[in-house]
Amino acid sequence: MHNQKQKFESFLLNHKDKIYRICRAYVYYPELTDDLMQEVLINLWSSLASFKGQSQLTTWAYRVTVNTAISFNKKEKTYQGKNAGEYKGELTDDTSHRSAQLEKEAQLERLHLAIADLPKAERLLIGMYLEDISYKEIATILGTTTNHVGVKLNRIKKQLSKKLS
Incomplete structure (x- = not known):
C-alpha cells in the first residue's frame, strides 16, 4: 500500500496538470472541471492496483481520464455544450501587466471559447x-x-482557425 501511494x-x-487540462477541455466551466478532476483522481487511485503495465502508465491514466469524463458528462445533467459559449471570462485589470500580456490573455480566452464551442469529442481530442x-x-x-486522429485534428484546426479569424 505504501509503495502504491508513492x-x-x-x-x-x-x-496532474496535463490531466487537469484534459478535464478542462472536456467541460468548460471551472466548477465542473474541478468535480471531474476529483472523480478522475479517485478512479486513478482505485484502479492503480489493477494496472498491469501492458501500456505506458501515462496512456493508461489518460484513458481512465477520458472514460471518466465520458461517464461524468452522461451523469452531469446541468452541463450542456450549447451553454459553453455563454461563459465570459474576465481579464484582471492589473496595471503592472504590459499590454502585450493582456493581448496574449485575450487571445487565449478567445481560443478557450472557440474550443468550448466544439463538440465534446473534438474538445477532448484538441485538448490532448x-x-x-x-x-x-x-x-x-x-x-x-493514428491516421484518424491526424485527419480529425486537421479538421479541428481549420475550424478553430476560421472561428478565430
Whole structure:
C-alpha cells in the first residue's frame, strides 16, 4: 500500500496538470472541471492496483481520464455544450501587466471559447493535442487509428482557425 501511494504521488506530481487540462477541455466551466478532476483522481487511485503495465502508465491514466469524463458528462445533467459559449471570462485589470500580456490573455480566452464551442469529442481530442500527447498515444487512448486522429485534428484546426479569424 505504501509503495502504491508513492507511485501514485510521483505520477501525479508529473502529470496532474496535463490531466487537469484534459478535464478542462472536456467541460468548460471551472466548477465542473474541478468535480471531474476529483472523480478522475479517485478512479486513478482505485484502479492503480489493477494496472498491469501492458501500456505506458501515462496512456493508461489518460484513458481512465477520458472514460471518466465520458461517464461524468452522461451523469452531469446541468452541463450542456450549447451553454459553453455563454461563459465570459474576465481579464484582471492589473496595471503592472504590459499590454502585450493582456493581448496574449485575450487571445487565449478567445481560443478557450472557440474550443468550448466544439463538440465534446473534438474538445477532448484538441485538448490532448495541446498537451503534446502523440498521435499514436491519442489513438491508443481513444481506441482509433493514428491516421484518424491526424485527419480529425486537421479538421479541428481549420475550424478553430476560421472561428478565430
